[in-house]
Amino acid sequence: MNSTIETILAHRSIRKFEEKPLTDEQIKTIVECAQAAATSSFIQAYSIIGIKDLAKKEKLAEIAGNQEYVANNGHFFIFCADLYRHALIGEELDRDVLPSIESTEKFMVALIDATLAAQNAVLAAESMGLGICYIGGIRNNLEEVKKLLGTPERVIPLFGIAIGYPAQDPGKKPRLPIEHVYHEDGYEQDKDLYLGQLEEYDKLISAYYEERTSEKRSDTWSGQMAGMLEKKSRMYMKDFVQNNKLNLK
Template sequence: MNEIIETLLQHRSIRKFEDRLLTDEQIKMIVQCAQAASTSSYIQAYSIIGVKDQVKKETLATLAGEQGYVAKNGHFFVFCADLHRHEVISNVENVDITESLESTEKFMVAVIDAALAAQNAAMAAESMGLGICYIGGLRNNLVEVSKLLNVPKRVIPLFGLSVGYPAHSSSKKPRLPLEHIYHEDEYMQDERQYKEQIKQYDDIVSAYYTERTKGKRTDRWSEQMMKMLEQPKRMYMKEFIEKKGFSNQ
């Protein structure tokens, strides 16, 4: 097993960081690694906003649901779906690309491009001995986040990435069985087997929480998912995305 695979398999979210900022050289290297990610048709439909201003970081922490590690870290990155630059180019080249920019397909391309870049950034940071935590909570208040970061139309802040020197070692959460995730040739639809795999995973997750919390938590994965999905969240998203000039067609 090589070092890259070892780093990937040892990933865990870090939510407490040392009071130590990343250097400009580290930030630049992480962004360059993000840019090395694959991109659909070379479109590069994303941007990254690095937030150094402490007041802004604290505001983002509040907007993300009082997540302190958004404010206290080595550096905070915000990954955005971005078709703004393409609209700028269209004005320069005098070509009408509105239909493409507002298509659901290009919205998906921008989201996928940003996600691929972010995972490269995360891997680069972890390979440097840093810890990371993705922050989806920014989507709780995208109108306010967009204003704070001064993003134009056709740019959507998708999620944040807290990066820094880990102040503690967190345990690695067990993932779904490989057999449940990986299908060959076609989607496996044996419902009996499917349910059994979930049950086995629920037992593993429950044992993980029992050991980690000394019995204070015993919840199963299925139980967690139903509690989360039972109450719809961020139902403003479709309207917000359309107002930003994405996915109107």
């Protein structure tokens, strides 16, 4: 096992950081590593917005559900799906690019490109001894995020990443068994096998929570997922995306 694999396998979400900002050199390195990620057909359909302004970070923390680590960290990054520059290219070169830009396929490309770049950024940060936490809560109110960041049409803020010096050492949360995630030569559709694997995983997660909380919590993963998915959330997303001239076709 090499140091890269050790860094990947040691990942955990950090939600408390030291009051120490990242240096401009650290920020530059993280962004350069993000840019080194694979990108579909070299389209590079994403942008990254770094937030230093404390008032903006505090507003983003409020939008994200009053998560204080959105405001209190070494640096806050927001990853955006971005096809704005591609629309400008079409205008400048007088080419009919909008049908493609407004397609579901190119929207998916932008989502994938941004996510690949983000994970590269995370691995770079963690390899530097920093901690990270992905923040999907900015999607609670993207209209407010859009106003705060001044993003143009065809740009969708997807998620944030809080990065900084860890001020906690949380336990590593067990993932689904590899047999439940990795399928060979086709998707395993033995329902009894599938449910049996979930049952074993639920026992593992329940034990994890009991140990972590001195038996004050014993949730199962299945119970968490059922409870979360039963509640409708961010149902405005399709309209927001289409109002920003993406995923129209």
